Amino acid sequence: MTVLIETDGLAVDGLDSIVRPTTLRVHAGVPFTILGETGSGKSLLAQAIAGTLPDGLAARGRVRINGRDVLGLSHADKRRHLWGRAIAILPQEPWLALDPTARAAPQVWEGFTRVLKLPRAxxxxxxxxxxxxxxxxxxxxxxxxQLSGGMAQRVAFVAARAGGAPIVIADEPTKGLDAARRDDAVDLLKSGMGTTGGLLVISHDIAVPKRLGGEVAIMLKGSIIESGPVDQVLSNPRHNYTRRLLAADPAVWPEPAASPVGDRLIEVEGLAKSRGGRTLFRDLSFTLHRGEIIGVVGPSGCGKSSLGDLLLGVIAPDGGTIRRNPSWPALRFQKVWQDPPAAFAPQLTLRTALGDLVRRHGLAWDRIPPLMDRLGLSTALLDRPPGGISGGELQRFSLLRTLLLDPVFLFADEPTSRLDLITQQEIVGLMRDVARETGCGLLLVSHDHALINRVADRVIAIGPQSHLASSRLASPQVASPSLTSGDAA
Structure with a gap:
């Protein structure tokens, strides 16, 4: 069987060894998934193979692509001779892969014209x-x-594949996608590989290797702790961490306990919104109380993010009314962004970004270390820019920054889309505890129906069969909305 990617003792070093010496083989026609928690080093391992490590980090060992030692090439040579031609690279964050000033179609078109040299027509x-x-x-x-996070991810995916490179390295290619879109993206990756191509996928979603098949490696703290055929590793794991990972699936979480809610926080009546000529929803009415968790589910681009932005007053409705409790200032109504790179200045370290927030709002810096500890964040990350940490770590910094402002309402837009199952369970538990303990009303958006059903008191489902589920609590009285959906962002 042809070996397309081969590493021997590949390690990544910064101030210390971040990825320990690793050996792996990616064979033609056999998908290979690296599965692990946020910050485990899986993305850095893929970047070391592709030659895209951030500044300040260095790879050592050996990497062969199609039998060629690529660590011996200069950075410019790698870009010129491999990227887009031998290797298609799909980065973790679509915002880092797409030109913010160019429309989607031309960014895909470039691959067909400049790499494949196709005529314009x-x-x-x-x-x-x-x-x-x-x-x-x-x-x-x-x-x-102008695109939702899921749509931007799919555009980046199409652009990366346009050059027809036989080897694809895809870092979290399904994050932010609903189950149907996730399966479509996985199937497209697999079919594009065929029997002669290579596919290396980085993921925290167990559903990805299950659907891809082939080989899987479990990564923890910079080391691969077990690997082998997908069916073998995921059905009969040898390592305790792998067993914990499987046990953290939201489908096996316990049912949420009923909890009393407080005063009315936001009242919505007859809400309507359209984007791009398509109706997202209409006649939507509900009340969110203090301490209550409402989940929002639906396919990518159906208007879940728009609903949260409407409640925050970021965008205006086309119809209906939104009444917020006037007892609380606007600053206490906060959002955890779906794509944290869009919410952090790329040139500033995280220490500087948090320091600016502390000074601006007269907060105490000593509140930050306990929150970092609770979110599983190392203080060493503070001196890195946003692009120097994993997407999951940046998402947790986004949540930390929001919690510092003691929100009375929190719109969490896909807050766990970048997190492995174990970290996701911890972060969702933290948000649930914050809502219950502080009386913060939580609007939680997720593509994962199982997660929402295990956390939310009520659920708004936006889609072809849209509805607002009956409350599990006795006190709130909710009017059932009539919803429609579209593909707008």
Missing amino acids: AARAATGQALRALGLEDAARKLPG
Whole structure:
């Protein structure tokens, strides 16, 4: 069997050894998934293979691509001769992969014209076909900032695959996607690999290797702790961490206990919103109380993020009314962003970003270390820029920054989409505890129906069969909405 990617003693060093010497083989026609928790080093391992490590980090050992030692090449040579041609790289964050000033279709079109050298007409036809394959027809003329996180991820995926490279390295290619879109993306990756191509996937989602098949390696604290065929490793794990990972699946979480709620915080009556000529929802009415958790589910681009932004007053409704409790200032109504890179200045260290918040609002810095400890964040990360840490770590910093402001309402937009199952369980537990202990009303958006059903008191489902589920609590009285959905962001 042909070996397309081969590492021997590959390690990543910074101030210390971040990824310990690792050996792996990716064979033609056999998907290979590296599964592990946030900050385990799995993305850095993939970046060391691809030659895209952040400044300040260095790879040592040996990496062969199609039998060629690529660590011996200069950075410019790697980019010129491998990227887009031998290796297609799909970064973890779509915002780092897409040009914010260019519309979606031209970014895909470039791969067909500059790498495959297709004539203009053929490139336009191929671009349209590639976008349609992932339901992105309406995204073609939009800028990345006009797309939902899930749609931006799919555009980045299509752009990375446009050059037709035989080897694909995909870092968290399904984060932010609902189950149907996730399966579509996984199937597209697998079919594009065929029997002669190579596929290396970095993921925290157990559903990805289960659907891909092939080989899986479990990574923990910079080391691969067990590996082998997917069916063998995930059905009969040898390592205790792998067993913990499987046990953290939201589907096996206990049912939530009923909890009393406080005063009315936000009242919504007859709410309507459209985007791009499509109706997202209409006649939506509900009340969110202090200490209550309402979950919002639905496919990518259906309007889940728009609903939260409406409650925050970031965007205006097309119809209906939103009444917020006037006892609380606007600053206490906060949001955890779906894509944290868009919420942090890329040139500032995290210490500087948090320090600016502390000074601006007269907060105490000594509140930060306990929160970092509770969120599983090392203080060593404070002196790195946002691009120097994993997406999951940055998401936890985003939550930390929001909690410092003692929110009375928190709109959490896909707050766990970058987190492994164990960390997800811990972070969701923290948000639930904050809601119950402080009386913070929580609007929690997720593509994971099992997670929402295990956490939320009520559920708003936006989609073709939309509804607001009956409350598990006796006190709130909720009017059932009539909802419709579309593909707008």
